Amino acid sequence: MTARRQLAQRLLTAxxxxxxxxxxxxxxxxxxxxxxxxxxxxxxxxxLGGAAALIRHGAPRYLRARLAQPSRLAHAMSIxxxxxxxxxVAFGAFMAAGMMAICLATLVRLxxxxxxxxxxxxxxxxxLVIVGLETICTVVAAAVWRHRRSVxxxxxxxxxxxxxxxxxxx
Amino acid sequence: MATRLRSSAQTIQVLETFLExxxxxxxxxxxxxxxxxxxxxxxxxxxxxxxxELLETRWEDAESGRPPRHMYRxxxxxxxxxxxxxxxxxxxxxxxxxxxxxx
Numbered sequence: 001m002t003a004r005r006q007l008a009q010r011l012l013t014a015x016x017x018x019x020x021x022x023x024x025x026x027x028x029x030x031x032x033x034x035x036x037x038x039x040x041x042x043x044x045x046x047x048l049g050g051a052a053a054l055i056r057h058g059a060p061r062y063l064r065a066r067l068a069q070p071s072r073l074a075h076a077m078s079i080x081x082x083x084x085x086x087x088x089v090a091f092g093a094f095m096a097a098g099m100m101a102i103c104l105a106t107l108v109r110l111x112x113x114x115x116x117x118x119x120x121x122x123x124x125x126x127x128l129v130i131v132g133l134e135t136i137c138t139v140v141a142a143a144v145w146r147h148r149r150s151v152x153x154x155x156x157x158x159x160x161x162x163x164x165x166x167x168x169x170x
Numbered sequence: 171m172a173t174r175l176r177s178s179a180q181t182i183q184v185l186e187t188f189l190e191x192x193x194x195x196x197x198x199x200x201x202x203x204x205x206x207x208x209x210x211x212x213x214x215x216x217x218x219x220x221x222x223e224l225l226e227t228r229w230e231d232a233e234s235g236r237p238p239r240h241m242y243r244x245x246x247x248x249x250x251x252x253x254x255x256x257x258x259x260x261x262x263x264x265x266x267x268x269x270x271x272x273x
Contacts, residue, residue, distance in 0.1 A: 025227070026217060029240030030209060033199040036239075046199075049210025057217050 004040040008047035015054050023058045030054070085150055092154015099137075099158035130166050134159050175255050176218070180207055182259070184215050185252040188225075188244045195228065195241035216242060224248030 001009075012034060016027035030050035037043045137159030141152040175181060183205040188196070202212050219225035226245050230238040244252055 025240065026213060029198055029227075030213065032237050032239045033197065033209075035237075036197070036199045046202075046209045049208045050213060052210040053213035053217070056214055 002040045004044045005034075008034060008043045011047045011051055015051055019054060020058055020061060022061060023054055026057065027054055088148050088150030089154070091148075092151050092157070095151075095154045096157045096161065099161050102162070130162065133162055137162070175222075175224075175251065177255065177259065180205070180211050181215050182256065183207065184212065184219075185244075185256060188242075189249070189252055189256070192244055192249045195230075195243050197239050197241060201242070219244075219248065224251055 009031070012027060012031040016024065016031055019027040027050075030046070030053075034043055034046060037046045137155045141155040141159070143152075144155075145152040175185075184201065184207070187201055187204050198209070198212065198216070201207075201216075202209060205212065207215075216225060220227055220242075224245055225242055225248055227240060227242050230241055232238045
């Protein structure tokens with residue numbers, strides 16, 4: 001088999017493998033006829049013409065099918081989804097803001113006034129408090145990750161903020 | 171299903187070929203050689219005719235280990251529409267039948 005005929009066969013085989021169910025039989029038909037086409041150049045032209053015909057046949061159907069499907073943007077912008085996402089993001093932002101406030105308060109040494117016993121406690125006890133808060137954040141994030149990703153993101157942001165604060169000022 | 175046909179010279183050539191032996195199944199490459207149409211012209215016509223249920227297709231019975239080929243012929247409605255189409259253009263009368271080819 002010459003290179004031209006091989007190329008023709010590969011082209012039609014590739015199109016056949018990608019063809020929709022409606023175009024598949026036409027692609028197979030052209031491929032089978034290739035064995036009977038006389039001359040290698042003719043075989044290559046046969047395959048090229050067939051490829052153009054298959055694309056012309058398949059493209060409008062493909063586009064119609066894609067247009068018939070609801071777009072991702074339309075799905076993302078549905079009222080219910082926007083509401084759910086907004087509540088989730090607001091809750092996550094609230095948690096992050098709360099954690100940030102705790103960090104800032106710690107930074108300006110408010111705990112010295114508010115919870116002197118905590119400040120006076122041993123380093124181990126303070127680490128345990130931090131580990132406890134980090135664990136809560138991680139568990140909350142893991143628990144709601146599947147259904148409330150925005151809330152989980154908020155919890156993770158809060159946990160990360162706390163961690164960075166401890167690393168920086170601890 | 172709409173049965174209006176595009177009256178291009180190529181479509182008329184294909185219809186004429188089918189009408190020469192309306193009951194005969196024909197191969198794509200044979201039609202291509204008879205009409206001197208390239209595959210890129212012939213197959214869209216065949217696809218269009220099949221979409222409008224004017225052309226029926228089937229796979230050849232497998233024989234001697236060779237992969238089966240796709241075969242085509244006009245449906246009864248296809249024959250009627252093709253005859254009307256050609257006669258409305260004065261192409262049917264006086265047409266000399268050619269020898270059948272393919273199967």
